[in-house]
Amino acid sequence: MQLCYNGKFMASDRPLLTVDNRSFRYGDGCFETMKVYQGQLLLADLHFERLIASLHILHFHIPAHFSKEYFTGLIQELCRMNNVSPLARVRLTVWRAGTGLYDPVDHTPHFIIQCWELPKHIFELNNAGLRLDVYADATKSGDKLSNIKSNNCLPYIMGALYAKQHQLSEVLLLNHRGRAADTTIANIFAVQDGKIFTPPLSEGCVCGVMRKHLLQADLPFKIEEKPLTISDLQDAEEIFLTNAIYGIRWVGEFRKVSYGNATAAIVHELLYESIL
Numbered sequence: 569m570q571l572c573y574n575g576k577f578m579a580s581d582r583p584l585l586t587v588d589n590r591s592f593r594y595g596d597g598c599f600e601t602m603k604v605y606q607g608q609l610l611l612a613d614l615h616f617e618r619l620i621a622s623l624h625i626l627h628f629h630i631p632a633h634f635s636k637e638y639f640t641g642l643i644q645e646l647c648r649m650n651n652v653s654p655l656a657r658v659r660l661t662v663w664r665a666g667t668g669l670y671d672p673v674d675h676t677p678h679f680i681i682q683c684w685e686l687p688k689h690i691f692e693l694n695n696a697g698l699r700l701d702v703y704a705d706a707t708k709s710g711d712k713l714s715n716i717k718s719n720n721c722l723p724y725i726m727g728a729l730y731a732k733q734h735q736l737s738e739v740l741l742l743n744h745r746g747r748a749a750d751t752t753i754a755n756i757f758a759v760q761d762g763k764i765f766t767p768p769l770s771e772g773c774v775c776g777v778m779r780k781h782l783l784q785a786d787l788p789f790k791i792e793e794k795p796l797t798i799s800d801l802q803d804a805e806e807i808f809l810t811n812a813i814y815g816i817r818w819v820g821e822f823r824k825v826s827y828g829n830a831t832a833a834i835v836h837e838l839l840y841e842s843i844l
Contacts, residue, residue: 577645591719598717599660703727731752754809765793767795777811805828
């Protein structure tokens with residue numbers, strides 16, 4: 569397999585980073601996880617809008633050539649080289665160059681692009697509903713850093729470990745107010761009385777690309793940003809999760825409450841009509 573390191577293609581097993589790397593030492597950077605279908609990067613505008621916004625928040629010095637067109641070209645070529653262009657998961661990881669302690673001396677972004685083949689069933693709505701519960705040992709704050717996909721993922725790692733230990737499909741992370749933020753890999757939506765609700769960014773969720781696409785999409789359902797409590801989720805008719813790779817997955821059980829998927833199934837169909 570090949571990867572792309574700062575615009576150059578090379579073998580993925582080639583040593584590249586030192587122990588002084590700031591992403592390794594501090595998690596100093598951010599990343600994007602994207603999906604390629606038939607050689608095309610899906611939702612490219614939203615991905616690179618978020619990437620540039622994240623780099624601004626983290627005070628990187630952004631080179632003039634860091635554009636959607638630049639990265640899209642590299643991603644398409646890498647997928648072609650690795651024979652995964654029909655359907656692939658792509659990760660673009662960016663970190664701050666240089667060494668130093670917490671106070672960086674160099675704000676230049678370095679990056680790696682990797683890609684992997686995805687199974688065709690990734691486009692299908694899950695047959696069995698997900699089992700979801702709360703992971704209470706880590707909370708998210710409602711600041712701008714909570715909205716980016718940071719290279720420091722410890723709350724999500726610990727949440728994923730908890731899910732595995734308790735035979736759960738996913739776990740919900742709460743914010744410092746005890747309300748829903750997001751899950752380990754997705755944004756959360758609740759359906760009630762013909763409306764769809766999702767927490768606003770001020771509640772500490774990641775600024776998900778699929779979340780933003782649904783908020784902007786012309787759907788037959790009204791989607792509103794609204795803080796969601798655990799009680800709101802338990803009273804909901806449906807719960808579903810979204811991210812760039814899976815699209816939509818519906819939740820079948822949350823804290824011993826069972827849910828259907830009628831709305832999620834419709835949104836799933838409309839979603840892929842709009843992006844494929």
